[in-house]
Amino acid sequence: MIATTGDLEELRRQIGLWRGDGLKIGFVPTMGYLHDGHLALVRRALALADRVVVSIFVNPTQFAPHEDFERYPRDERGDLAKLEREGTHLVYLPTRETMYFPDHATWVTVEGLSEGLCGITRPHFFRGVATVVTKLFNRVQPDVAVFGEKDYQQLLVVRRLVRDLDLPIEIVGHPTVREPDGLAMSSRNAYLSAEERRIAPALFRILRETAARLARGAEAAAELEAARQALLEAGFTRVEYVELRHAETLAPLERASEGEGRLLAAVHLGGTRLIDNVPVRPDEG
Amino acid sequence: MIATTGDLEELRRQIGLWRGDGLKIGFVPTMGYLHDGHLALVRRALALADRVVVSIFVNPTQFAPHEDFERYPRDERGDLAKLEREGTHLVYLPTRETMYFPDHATWVTVEGLSEGLCGITRPHFFRGVATVVTKLFNRVQPDVAVFGEKDYQQLLVVRRLVRDLDLPIEIVGHPTVREPDGLAMSSRNAYLSAEERRIAPALFRILRETAARLARGAEAAAELEAARQALLEAGFTRVEYVELRHAETLAPLERASEGEGRLLAAVHLGGTRLIDNVPVRPDEG
Numbered sequence: 001m002i003a004t005t006g007d008l009e010e011l012r013r014q015i016g017l018w019r020g021d022g023l024k025i026g027f028v029p030t031m032g033y034l035h036d037g038h039l040a041l042v043r044r045a046l047a048l049a050d051r052v053v054v055s056i057f058v059n060p061t062q063f064a065p066h067e068d069f070e071r072y073p074r075d076e077r078g079d080l081a082k083l084e085r086e087g088t089h090l091v092y093l094p095t096r097e098t099m100y101f102p103d104h105a106t107w108v109t110v111e112g113l114s115e116g117l118c119g120i121t122r123p124h125f126f127r128g129v130a131t132v133v134t135k136l137f138n139r140v141q142p143d144v145a146v147f148g149e150k151d152y153q154q155l156l157v158v159r160r161l162v163r164d165l166d167l168p169i170e171i172v173g174h175p176t177v178r179e180p181d182g183l184a185m186s187s188r189n190a191y192l193s194a195e196e197r198r199i200a201p202a203l204f205r206i207l208r209e210t211a212a213r214l215a216r217g218a219e220a221a222a223e224l225e226a227a228r229q230a231l232l233e234a235g236f237t238r239v240e241y242v243e244l245r246h247a248e249t250l251a252p253l254e255r256a257s258e259g260e261g262r263l264l265a266a267v268h269l270g271g272t273r274l275i276d277n278v279p280v281r282p283d284e285g
Numbered sequence: 286m287i288a289t290t291g292d293l294e295e296l297r298r299q300i301g302l303w304r305g306d307g308l309k310i311g312f313v314p315t316m317g318y319l320h321d322g323h324l325a326l327v328r329r330a331l332a333l334a335d336r337v338v339v340s341i342f343v344n345p346t347q348f349a350p351h352e353d354f355e356r357y358p359r360d361e362r363g364d365l366a367k368l369e370r371e372g373t374h375l376v377y378l379p380t381r382e383t384m385y386f387p388d389h390a391t392w393v394t395v396e397g398l399s400e401g402l403c404g405i406t407r408p409h410f411f412r413g414v415a416t417v418v419t420k421l422f423n424r425v426q427p428d429v430a431v432f433g434e435k436d437y438q439q440l441l442v443v444r445r446l447v448r449d450l451d452l453p454i455e456i457v458g459h460p461t462v463r464e465p466d467g468l469a470m471s472s473r474n475a476y477l478s479a480e481e482r483r484i485a486p487a488l489f490r491i492l493r494e495t496a497a498r499l500a501r502g503a504e505a506a507a508e509l510e511a512a513r514q515a516l517l518e519a520g521f522t523r524v525e526y527v528e529l530r531h532a533e534t535l536a537p538l539e540r541a542s543e544g545e546g547r548l549l550a551a552v553h554l555g556g557t558r559l560i561d562n563v564p565v566r567p568d569e570g
Binding site for chain 1: 293297386388389390391392393394395396397398415416419420423424426445446448449450451452453
């Protein structure tokens with residue numbers, strides 16, 4: 001049986017024992033309902049560290065009241081079976097009650113990077129993410145933590161807070177894992193109907209085609225508008241954003257030649273919100 | 286000679302060696318220009334831990350542009366001599382450049398406790414304090430840190446952020462150290478002219494007298510107004526606030542009998558801002 005705990009003291013005791021033995025600790029924070037994308041992060045952590053802790057916690061503070069906190073998919077038994085097969089050493093399972101005091105009042109915010117893109121429609125999202133990640137880092141005290149590039153803006157926010165708050169943790173970004181048809185793996189794909197699932201891969205296809213044209217020197221404004229139209233024509237209900245940004249600062253780019261670029265998008269398909277992103281590299285154009 | 290470093294890697298190496306030897310680390314963060322109040326915190330830390338680190342850093346992010354960051358008193362040589370006499374094991378001396386990246390973007394905020402009292406005239410003060418204290422804690426990684434009750438609201442903000450962000454650090458509050466005439470020791474007392482220095486002890490005297498009347502059951506509103514008048518009559522230029530608050534939540538109290546109370550004040554004397562606070566304990570009234 002895989003080792004699990006919801007108890008902070010027990011977690012700290014185990015981590016302390018490992019650290020006392022000079023072992024390197026890897027960490028993968030998740031919201032559960034694990035897919036191959038999560039498991040790729042776990043395998044990466046296992047390659048980088050001697051012991052790997054995975055947390056499963058659907059964090060209420062990163063959901064707005066109208067969002068899907070209550071219906072977010074959960075499958076603890078299935079998650080533990082998958083994590084055991086990968087060789088995870090410990091699964092940390094805090095509850096809302098053991099994670100937040102009723103009068104919790106402290107927030108970690110990352111200015112700039114948290115604004116724009118997903119920060120527009122989800123204004124408290126990155127505050128919730130930055131705060132819970134800081135808390136989990138202080139609880140687990142890992143040497144290295146692995147995050148997926150699928151949540152690209154989140155990866156940059158986490159990298160920045162670790163740098164700015166002097167957390168002695170290495171943050172590793174891992175490439176997005178995709179279904180055979182290109183759809184980025186996401187727990188929220190479970191929300192898609194069969195018809196929506198057929199449309200969904202167009203997000204990656206259109207992003208990749210747009211990135212290729214941008215890499216060849218096309219002006220961003222026209223390409224992004226064309227991508228927006230293509231997404232709507234492909235069947236997405238709404239396009240929240242499609243933007244070309246600098247890959248590290250997220251500053252808007254007018255052309256890919258201005259710096260290392262990242263093309264990021266958020267779209268809606270019925271009641272489901274999907275995000276994806278791809279690199280834009282002029283030298284590969 | 287006392288050991289000092291401005292280098293984060295060297296700091297972490299030394300702390301790591303101590304920790305490897307199973308030694309308990311104590312920490313006292315200061316802005317320098319040390320007086321007996323600071324040294325009392327250092328002695329308390331020495332009593333609580335095996336090794337004590339003191340930091341000296343005048344933190345720019347807790348000063349507003351119009352405040353006294355540039356003229357804040359500094360005396361590194363004198364500070365090091367005092368710390369050496371106390372038996373401090375290591376003094377950490379970061380610079381603004383090694384503490385903050387030019388594009389620093391991450392802030393720690395504590396809602397509620399940071400609002401009101403000093404938070405009204407110094408709206409970014411506690412954000413700056415909470416952020417630099419979190420950074421220093423992550424750099425030094427102490428087991429215990431000692432803060433003065435003189436900065437009472439700050440002490441509560443630090444306690445709360447440590448609790449809310451799960452920092453594995455014990456926060457110890459130490460009673461205010463006073464001059465023989467009752468004036469709370471403060472680096473800013475150096476700003477006072479001889480005439481102002483003569484007036485200054487009236488702050489503690491009036492707070493103590495008011496606290497005694499509140500402890501005997503007097504209604505706060507009338508007593509606080511009387512204290513405000515007494516402060517102005519004693520010669521203070523301006524009374525920023527005199528308030529009776531709950532000692533832990535800082536919620537306003539109408540009578541001392543409603544809970545464990547704390548009477549807090551901020552006054553101006555010429556160009557100098559002074560703060561002080563005293564406990565209000567009904568059973569001692």
